[in-house]
Amino acid sequence: MSARRSLAAKLAALPHEERQRIWHSLSAAERQQLAYEWRFWARPEQLAPPGEWSTWLILTGRGWGKNRTGAEWIRAEVESGRRKRLALVARTAADVRDTVVEGESGLLAISPPGFRPEWEPSKRRLTWPNGAIGTTYTADEPDALRGPQHDGAWCDELASWRAGPEAWSNLMMGLRLGRDPRVVVTTTPRPVKLVKDLLADPHTVVTRGRTYDNLENLAPTFQRTVIARYVGTRLGRQELEGLVLEDAQGALWKRDLIEAHRVAKAPELRRIVVALDPSGTSGADSDECGIGVAALGADGHGYVLDDRSGVMSPAEWGKLAVSLYHMHSADRIVAEANFGGDMCEQVIRGVRDAEDRPVGASVPYKKLTASRGKAARAEPVAALYEQGRVHHVGVFAELEDELCSWEPNSGQRSPNRLDWLVWALTELMLGDGGAENWLGYLSAEVARQRGEIPAETRAAAPEAAEPATLHPLIEEPVRPWMEDQAAFSGGQK
Numbered sequence: 001m002s003a004r005r006s007l008a009a010k011l012a013a014l015p016h017e018e019r020q021r022i023w024h025s026l027s028a029a030e031r032q033q034l035a036y037e038w039r040f041w042a043r044p045e046q047l048a049p050p051g052e053w054s055t056w057l058i059l060t061g062r063g064w065g066k067n068r069t070g071a072e073w074i075r076a077e078v079e080s081g082r083r084k085r086l087a088l089v090a091r092t093a094a095d096v097r098d099t100v101v102e103g104e105s106g107l108l109a110i111s112p113p114g115f116r117p118e119w120e121p122s123k124r125r126l127t128w129p130n131g132a133i134g135t136t137y138t139a140d141e142p143d144a145l146r147g148p149q150h151d152g153a154w155c156d157e158l159a160s161w162r163a164g165p166e167a168w169s170n171l172m173m174g175l176r177l178g179r180d181p182r183v184v185v186t187t188t189p190r191p192v193k194l195v196k197d198l199l200a201d202p203h204t205v206v207t208r209g210r211t212y213d214n215l216e217n218l219a220p221t222f223q224r225t226v227i228a229r230y231v232g233t234r235l236g237r238q239e240l241e242g243l244v245l246e247d248a249q250g251a252l253w254k255r256d257l258i259e260a261h262r263v264a265k266a267p268e269l270r271r272i273v274v275a276l277d278p279s280g281t282s283g284a285d286s287d288e289c290g291i292g293v294a295a296l297g298a299d300g301h302g303y304v305l306d307d308r309s310g311v312m313s314p315a316e317w318g319k320l321a322v323s324l325y326h327m328h329s330a331d332r333i334v335a336e337a338n339f340g341g342d343m344c345e346q347v348i349r350g351v352r353d354a355e356d357r358p359v360g361a362s363v364p365y366k367k368l369t370a371s372r373g374k375a376a377r378a379e380p381v382a383a384l385y386e387q388g389r390v391h392h393v394g395v396f397a398e399l400e401d402e403l404c405s406w407e408p409n410s411g412q413r414s415p416n417r418l419d420w421l422v423w424a425l426t427e428l429m430l431g432d433g434g435a436e437n438w439l440g441y442l443s444a445e446v447a448r449q450r451g452e453i454p455a456e457t458r459a460a461a462p463e464a465a466e467p468a469t470l471h472p473l474i475e476e477p478v479r480p481w482m483e484d485q486a487a488f489s490g491g492q493k
Ligand SMILES: Nc1ncnc2c1ncn2[C@@H]1O[C@H](COP(=O)(O)OP(=O)(O)OP(=O)(O)O)[C@@H](O)[C@H]1O
Pocket: 006, 041, 042, 043, 046, 061, 062, 063, 064, 065, 066, 067, 068, 069, 104, 105, 214, 217, 218
């Protein structure tokens, strides 16, 4: 998979005199044009392949030049007049603005001064001098893609789209202008279903590549942070080599299982927790803070609602946890206590909002103590997945990468996203706050009904609201018993 070189690189490799001779044979205008001549700078793999493809799937390592390639394809199609109505789709509104449009290799930066589109962020619209229009969309809002029609599209980081399948199918339905509508997809090769489906589609052409192919154009900071972080790791094969990873042999989670039970929307929820696996310090090298939101549905299944992990200072994760708590109307924040004793609670309690109100002071908080090793805690949670009882509401790319690549007992550094998830689902579905607590409540209720304990001592429901249905965990064993009871009391009449 070694990359071929660009014309620019070949020219640069010539002996000095030869290079000078060629350079001076060009007119001043031609030399100026070269600055924006993509066919000069592009490695051959970065130019659109020939043939009758409808999707060009660019599946490469980080920093390969995916964005540059996507942007240059859009520009070439617009400049040639081949396409006039373009959809530009990225995961979030911030991604589409900061990367696709305004990024260092985005559409504005790569356009020559004489053919630069006008950007109207409030209308989410780019207008090129020849009248072609590009509209930006975010995969998080797939409904906006329902209706508008396009003759071309560029989709960035498709494998990380939260509402991927829905956004993609809406886009495809509207991609029907012109005789030959086409889409370019640029993405890190995460093995999600959407990517696998595209790979299997005979109308897709695939370009693969490694981070190292573009090494000479990558900033030293990129080399220090991204490459250093992944080199020699299993995930590095995805992030740097651009390979579609199969599941790690010893990993507790499997991609197919997460995929099979993924849902687009959460059902009615009974309990919601924000879980934290805090980091102590901030800085590029420090650990990520694992933080996310999960819920117990009225159906007794677990739902993963959000993953907001990242490198953060305590002040930042404290704020984020409290704002997630309010945003999701959560029931409580849970956090690992082993870290810094009660420091975590102090951070949460101290959070104040923009108007200096103590919004963290009264948030219900529970510290969790790790009495068992990481693997022992993770296994029962992974087992819930195997039973099909945990659903990801949308795609959580980095979280899923961690789940499916972490091999317990392999000595790998512990992943923080996995940690928050294990805490959250343990709390919701396995621990004191989960079924056991619920059973305690139920048995007290039954005892009260039977007059064994007075009504005043009625146990508080684990949560304020009464559940709409019985917890399925207990519904099955209880139902025959209840039917027996009915038959029994019927017989007595
Ligand atoms: N053929 C090329 N010649 C010169 N510079 C290039 C070339 N290809 C890419 N670049 C530059 O390399 C840098 C990284 O490219 P880009 O941002 O497109 O990569 P990416 O694959 O989208 O990265 P990420 O994985 O971070 O999303 C950018 O500055 C881009 O302009």
